[in-house]
Amino acid sequence: xxxxxxxxxxxxxxxxxxxxxxxxxxxxxxxxxxxxxxxxxxxxxxxxxxxxxxxxxxxxxxxxxxxxxxxxxxxxxxxxxxxxxxxxxxxxxxxxxxxxxxxxxxxxxxxxxxxxxxxxxxxxxxxxxxxxxxxxxxxxxxxxxxxxxxxxxxxxxxxxxxxxxxxxxxxxxxxxxxxxxxxxxxxxxxxxxxxxxxxxxxxxxxxxxxxxxxxxxxxxxxxxxxxxxxxxxxxxxxxxxxxxxxxxxxxxxxxxxxxxxxxxxxxxxxxxxxxxxxxxxxxxxxxxxxxxxxxxxxxxxxxxxxxxxxxxxxxxxx
Amino acid sequence: xxxxxxxxxxxxxxxxxxxxxxxxxxxxxxxxxxxxxxxxxxxxxxxxxxxxxxxxxxxxxxxxxxxxxxxxxxxxxxxxxxxxxxxxxxxxxxxxxxxxxxxxxxxxxxxxxxxxxxxxxxxxxxxxxxxxxxxxxxxxxxxxxxxxxxxxxxxxxxxxxxxxxxxxxxxxxxxxxxxxxxxxxxxxxxxxxxxxxxxxxxxxxxxxxxxxxxxxxx
Numbered sequence: 001x002x003x004x005x006x007x008x009x010x011x012x013x014x015x016x017x018x019x020x021x022x023x024x025x026x027x028x029x030x031x032x033x034x035x036x037x038x039x040x041x042x043x044x045x046x047x048x049x050x051x052x053x054x055x056x057x058x059x060x061x062x063x064x065x066x067x068x069x070x071x072x073x074x075x076x077x078x079x080x081x082x083x084x085x086x087x088x089x090x091x092x093x094x095x096x097x098x099x100x101x102x103x104x105x106x107x108x109x110x111x112x113x114x115x116x117x118x119x120x121x122x123x124x125x126x127x128x129x130x131x132x133x134x135x136x137x138x139x140x141x142x143x144x145x146x147x148x149x150x151x152x153x154x155x156x157x158x159x160x161x162x163x164x165x166x167x168x169x170x171x172x173x174x175x176x177x178x179x180x181x182x183x184x185x186x187x188x189x190x191x192x193x194x195x196x197x198x199x200x201x202x203x204x205x206x207x208x209x210x211x212x213x214x215x216x217x218x219x220x221x222x223x224x225x226x227x228x229x230x231x232x233x234x235x236x237x238x239x240x241x242x243x244x245x246x247x248x249x250x251x252x253x254x255x256x257x258x259x260x261x262x263x264x265x266x267x268x269x270x271x272x273x274x275x276x277x278x279x280x281x282x283x284x285x286x287x288x289x290x291x292x293x294x295x296x297x298x299x300x301x302x303x304x305x306x307x308x309x310x311x312x313x314x315x316x317x318x
Numbered sequence: 319x320x321x322x323x324x325x326x327x328x329x330x331x332x333x334x335x336x337x338x339x340x341x342x343x344x345x346x347x348x349x350x351x352x353x354x355x356x357x358x359x360x361x362x363x364x365x366x367x368x369x370x371x372x373x374x375x376x377x378x379x380x381x382x383x384x385x386x387x388x389x390x391x392x393x394x395x396x397x398x399x400x401x402x403x404x405x406x407x408x409x410x411x412x413x414x415x416x417x418x419x420x421x422x423x424x425x426x427x428x429x430x431x432x433x434x435x436x437x438x439x440x441x442x443x444x445x446x447x448x449x450x451x452x453x454x455x456x457x458x459x460x461x462x463x464x465x466x467x468x469x470x471x472x473x474x475x476x477x478x479x480x481x482x483x484x485x486x487x488x489x490x491x492x493x494x495x496x497x498x499x500x501x502x503x504x505x506x507x508x509x510x511x512x513x514x515x516x517x518x519x520x521x522x523x524x525x526x527x528x529x530x531x532x533x534x535x536x
Contacts, residue, residue, distance in 0.1 A: 085341065089476065089492035098479075102489045281531050285492055286343035293492075 009066040012183040014245050015190055019062055022194060026058055049290030057288070057297070061193065065186050069173065070116070072186070076170045077112040082294045083162040084108060086285045090275075090295075091154045096144045100135060104155060107131055111163050115170035123171055127164035132156050161271075161302050162295075168305040169193065172312070179317050180248050187246040188312065192261060195239055196304040199265045203231030220273040223266075232262035248316055260311050261304045268303030272296065320404040321381075327405050329377050332369045340480060341492045342370060345529075349470060349497040350374060354382050355430040356500075357469045359457050361450055361523065362439035363478030366488075368406065370477065370495065371437055384409045384429055385437040413442065423460060430464055440519070444483040450527055453520060458503075458512040465504030471519055472497050473526035496526040 002020070006013040033051045037044035064075035088101055107127060114123040136152040169189055176185035183190075207227025215223045236258040243254020272295055276284060285293020336342060351358065360367060368385045375383060389410035392402035402408045409429055412422050421427075429436055438457055445451035461469050476493030501522065506514040 082341070085490045086492055088490075089479075093479075095482075098482075098485065098489050099487060102487060105490060279531075285341075286494075287341060 010068065011066060012187055014183040015065070015187050018183075018187075018190055018194070018242065018246060019065075022058060023062075026054060029054075046290050051290075053288045053290050065190065069185075072173060072189075073112055073116050073170045076166070076173075077108055079294065079298060080112070080163050080166045081105065081108045082287065083166065083298055084158060086287070086293045086295050087158045087162055088155075090279055090281065090284060091158065092147075092150070093154075094144065094147060094151050096142055097139065097151055097155075100138055100142075101155075103138075104131075104135065104159060107159055107163050111167045112170055115167050115174055118171075118174045120171070120175060123167070127159055131159055135159075165302040165306050166298060168309040169301070172305070172309050175317075176312070179312075182244075182248055183246045191239075191243065191246045191257075192304060192308045193301065195235055195242075195258060195261045196265045196300045198238060199231055199235040199262045199304075200269070200300055202234040203227045203262075203266065206230030206234070216270055216273075219277060220270050223270060223273075228266055232259060232266070235259075235262040235265075247312075249312075253315070257308060257311060260307050264303040264307035265300030268300045271303065272299035324405050324407065325377065325380060328369075328372055328380055332373050336366075336370055336373050339488065339490050340366070340370070340476075341490075342374070343492065343494045344374060345494065345496040347374065347497060349499060351435055351468060351470055351500075352379075354433040354435040355464070355467050356435045357438055357457065357460065357467060358435065358472055359438045359440055359469050359519065360472040360474055361527075362441045362444050363446075363474070364444060364481045364483070366477040366481050366493075367439070367444075367474050368437060370474065370493065371472065372406075374495065375435075379435065381407075382434045383407065383437065384434045386411050386426065386439075388413050388443070409436070423456060426460060427463070430467060444478075446478075450523060453516060453523075455512055455516050457519070458515040461501065461503030461515050462506065462511045463503070465502060468500035468502060469515075469519065470497060470500045471522045471526065473523055473530070475527075475530045494530060496529065498522045498526050 002013055002016050005011070005016045009016070011019075030051050033044070033047055037048060060075070064072045084105065088104075093101060111123070111126055114126055135155055139148060139151060169192070172192065173185040173189040176188040180187055203223075204227065206229075207222060207224045210226040210230065211222075211224030213225045214221060215225055215228055236255050239258025239261065240251050240255040243249045243257060244251060247254065247257075249257060272284065276282065283292030284295035287293050288297055291297050358371060360371060368387075372380070372383055372385070385406060385408045387402060387406075387408040387410060389412050392408055393399045393410055403410070409425050411425070426436060438460075440453040440455075440457045441451040442454050457469065461467065473496045474493065475496070476491050479489070480491045480493060481488045499522070501515065501518055503511070503515060506512075506518070508514055
């Protein structure tokens with residue numbers, strides 16, 4: 001059946017197996033949540049919402065990678081667009097910049113186009129160099145100096161995080177193809193996305209069970225050293241196990257990659273937490289029931305995606 | 319023909335644009351009326367307000383949804399008038415010069431008798447983006463004269479950023495629709511019932527507005 005699935009959807013067999021494994025974990029987790037909420041007296045509303053949203057997210061991700069590469073890139077671009085939109089809705093913006101903001105959205109399809117055609121040099125400089133230079137210039141030409149620095153800073157930073165950083169997922173998918181005989185670019189994409197998400201859950205569970213000492217009490221009071229270390233070690237263990245199956249890395253390199261994803265994921269998470277705290281909001285949005293907004297879900301990937309991409313590119317691309 | 323056009327416009331164009339272009343956060347969707355007669359009374363910052371509100375209701379209710387809109391603005395020009403009347407399905411309201419003896423709200427009373435759901439903007443015209451304007455008391459008059467008709471306060475946020483008055487450039491922003499608990503004109507039976515109703519409505523709108531933390535323009 002796995003062979004049939006692989007040829008029908010043109011997916012490497014190892015990715016088919018890994019996808020089935022993720023679905024199996026989801027089924028088991030849903031069963032546990034249902035049993036807990038049926039027996040327990042506490043409020044399981046959020047946990048149920050969260051689990052229901054995982055079905056949607058994993059369903060959409062499976063569909064995107066199973067359809068074909070273009071669908072997967074469009075799917076990732078839509079995530080970037082939604083994250084940028086959520087970010088721009090959260091921050092203070094100036095009315096005079098309305099037109100420029102519409103223009104900034106254009107950076108999403110363009111950046112994903114560079115990834116889609118595997119133009120690495122343009123992919124690397126488009127947002128950090130060209131968009132970074134263009135938008136302040138356009139804002140200056142408009143002539144409004146009130147809050148100029150804040151407008152330039154927030155827009156550049158938001159574009160970097162939601163467009164440039166997240167687009168590394170698409171670049172990994174496209175450019176990784178030739179460097180991963182085991183499971184192709186899609187195997188690398190799968191590896192970083194699933195591990196970053198798994199790392200979030202693992203840190204949460206370890207923190208809930210054993211959390212005592214806070215890492216950043218002012219930014220994210222629920223983050224504890226116990227959660228961080230336990231979560232990262234769990235991610236390292238899983239990475240060691242699945243790395244050789246999905247990537248050209250051996251056990252040791254996979255463990256190191258797991259550590260990179262775990263720590264980067266944590267940093268991306270507290271980064272968005274700091275933004276939300278600064279703005280005085282609890283969730284970045286209401287798009288995903290139980291999780292908050294899309295930024296609340298992809299926060300760890302904003303760091304984990306570029307960190308893993310460049311880690312892999314440096315050590316495993318000739 | 320226009321019926322089909324109406325369903326296509328709201329079922330496909332509006333829903334698609336709002337889903338991808340805006341993205342709505344809806345608080346207490348279950349408080350929206352499921353049958354007429356009823357009034358949805360919202361704040362008004364953008365042409366998107368009406369469309370977004372209508373997209374929140376099931377398509378089967380579409381024939382019953384009637385936005386109340388300014389006659390002088392929406393009936394000017396052939397195309398705009400046809401679009402407003404036939405596709406959007408507005409009930410035009412004279413707001414400037416009301417002839418003596420003519421009740422401007424008579425058309426709305428008739429709509430109640432047909433079991434329709436009115437979408438009203440008590441602020442009248444679209445106000446300054448994201449600022450609650452002064453409410454006109456016509457909604458209070460309607461509520462008091464129909465004590466059993468629920469008036470659902472709705473606070474809308476973000477639409478004035480996405481498409482403010484005076485601009486035709488739609489910039490994607492996340493928008494919020496907060497639905498409050500329904501008020502009934504029948505709850506206010508004092509001599510000043512209309513004013514009491516308006517005070518209660520304003521208080522409910524202010525409470526919904528206060529719950530929003532997302533910033534306005536700098």
